Amino acid sequence: MxxxxxxxxxxxxxxxxxxxxxxxxxxxxxxxxxxxxxxxxxxxxxxxxxxxxxxxxxxxxxxxxxxxxxxxxxxxxxxxxxxxxxxxxxxxxxxxxxxxxxxxxxxxxxxxxxxxxxxxxxxxxxxxxxxxxxxxxxxxxxxxxxxxxxxxxxxxxxxxxxxxxxxxxxxxxxxxxxxxxxxxxxxxxxxxxxxxxxxxxxxxxERPKVPKPAHVPATQWENRYGPHGEDLWEAAEYQALVRAAGGDHLPWYWAVTIAVVFGLVLWLIVGMFTQSMLWAVIVGGVVLVGILTWWVLVVRRDAAKR
Known part of the structure; x- marks a missing residue:
């Protein structure tokens, strides 16, 4: 908006x-x-x-x-x-x-x-x-x-x-x-x-039953909608439900899917521009492992919170 x-x-x-x-x-x-x-x-x-x-x-x-x-x-x-x-x-x-x-x-x-x-x-x-x-x-x-x-x-x-x-x-x-x-x-x-x-x-x-997120200005929270028309109340309630269900991380199968897709995309791009299979495999592997590592860290953080 x-x-x-x-x-x-x-x-x-x-x-x-x-x-x-x-x-x-x-x-x-x-x-x-x-x-x-x-x-x-x-x-x-x-x-x-x-x-x-x-x-x-x-x-x-x-x-x-x-x-x-x-x-x-x-x-x-x-x-x-x-x-x-x-x-x-x-x-x-x-x-x-x-x-x-x-x-x-x-x-x-x-x-x-x-x-x-x-x-x-x-x-x-x-x-x-x-x-x-x-x-x-x-x-x-x-x-x-x-x-x-x-x-x-x-x-x-x-x-x-x-x-x-x-x-x-x-x-x-x-x-x-x-x-x-x-x-x-x-x-x-x-x-x-x-x-x-x-x-x-x-x-x-109905006003949300969850507190105002720290990053949301008070005026926008009172008006309900953010600067781009997003429903701040609905987003806050959804995040509260996600946290109550065990955390705000993606399910493992989505994490694996995203990691594989990004790894393959980077593998193809690097291989096309460098004409080197070795560099393509290295970059694709780093991206895949990086995404999965990030997911594991998020899961551990949510487990620690609980």
């Missing part, structure tokens, strides 16, 4: 949304890659974007790393919907191409929010912020771009080109590219197509 931005409609105990939000409460999720879609920016008041920038500046000056409570933007649903509806007419007057997908998008998000207690819109921007965090000039450019693109909801101008949201590309693109750039990719809880009845809300995802 690559670096992404999660855009969530989630439930909470009240309309006041704090930075600490129970991720189990998510009832709708939308994903994008590398960009923050223009329509999602419309849910957030200008003042909240300013607070977002101030939090980032404070964290950077304090030498902190970008964390969710600093990078994310949360807005209670009533305020988010009011902001979107009140500003959409002036946006559509400048970009008529946006009106129809924007109205469709709003109805779809609302269909989830209306069936969620204390609904809020939460924009998870940590990975987007991390892309510019290490360089001061890149970071300042990110702040300038996100404040500038958000300002297009209050003062839309067809002469300005979006940077973080790439609204200009969305306006110029044909469907389905326009819907993706404007609203992102729908993961669950909604659908981009018109419908006569709202979709069923998904069953809450």
């Amino acid at each position: 690559g670096n992404s931005v999660s855009l969530l409609v989630l439930s909470g105990p009240s309309a006041e949304v704090s930075a600490e939000v129970d991720m189990d409460a998510v009832t709708g999720e939308w994903m994008t890659q590398y960009v923050l879609p223009f329509l999602w920016m419309g849910f957030v008041p200008d003042a909240e974007w300013e607070r977002h920038a101030e939090r980032l500046h404070r964290a950077l000056e304090a030498g902190e790393s970008p964390e969710a409570d600093t990078c994310d933007v949360s807005v209670p649903w009533p305020l988010a919907e009011q902001q979107f509806r009140s500003r959409l007419p002036q946006v559509a007057a400048v970009w008529p191409e946006v009106r129809e997908p924007a109205e469709r998008f709003l109805a779809d998000v609302a269909s989830v929010a209306e069936r969620t207690d204390g609904a809020a819109v939460r924009l998870q921007l940590t990975e987007l912020v991390e892309m510019s965090w290490g360089d001061e000039s890149d970071f300042e450019q990110y702040v300038t771009d996100i404040i500038g693109d958000a300002g297009l909801w209050s003062e839309p101008s067809r002469l300005l080109r979006g940077k973080v949201s790439e609204v200009h590309r969305a306006v110029e693109a044909a469907e389905p590219e326009r819907s993706f750039l404007l609203g992102g990719e729908w993961s669950y809880g909604g659908a981009p197509a018109p419908r006569s009845a709202p979709p069923e809300l998904p069953e809450p995802a």
Whole structure:
């Protein structure tokens, strides 16, 4: 999947949304890659974007790393919907191409929010912020771009080109590219197509009963999926089952098969290039023995653990 931005409609105990939000409460999720879609920016008041920038500046000056409570933007649903509806007419007057997908998008998000207690819109921007965090000039450019693109909801101008949201590309693109750039990719809880009845809300995802692996960042573990779309929860549970069954080594017959295949391949390659049967046999044998030795060491390690 690559670096992404999660855009969530989630439930909470009240309309006041704090930075600490129970991720189990998510009832709708939308994903994008590398960009923050223009329509999602419309849910957030200008003042909240300013607070977002101030939090980032404070964290950077304090030498902190970008964390969710600093990078994310949360807005209670009533305020988010009011902001979107009140500003959409002036946006559509400048970009008529946006009106129809924007109205469709709003109805779809609302269909989830209306069936969620204390609904809020939460924009998870940590990975987007991390892309510019290490360089001061890149970071300042990110702040300038996100404040500038958000300002297009209050003062839309067809002469300005979006940077973080790439609204200009969305306006110029044909469907389905326009819907993706404007609203992102729908993961669950909604659908981009018109419908006569709202979709069923998904069953809450069951969190894994195994601890977070040490090499997995906390943000990715909370979001469940890794940078390439892999299911981290499923992988961790599978590894736990393998270890419980006696270790994480291959069965002996797979180890022998892999060793023989690699040995033969190297034997053929070396023999072809060197025209020497002696070197071909030596290299092939070393590879075969090396793989089998590695397998034996892994088996002994797993036995020692038990």
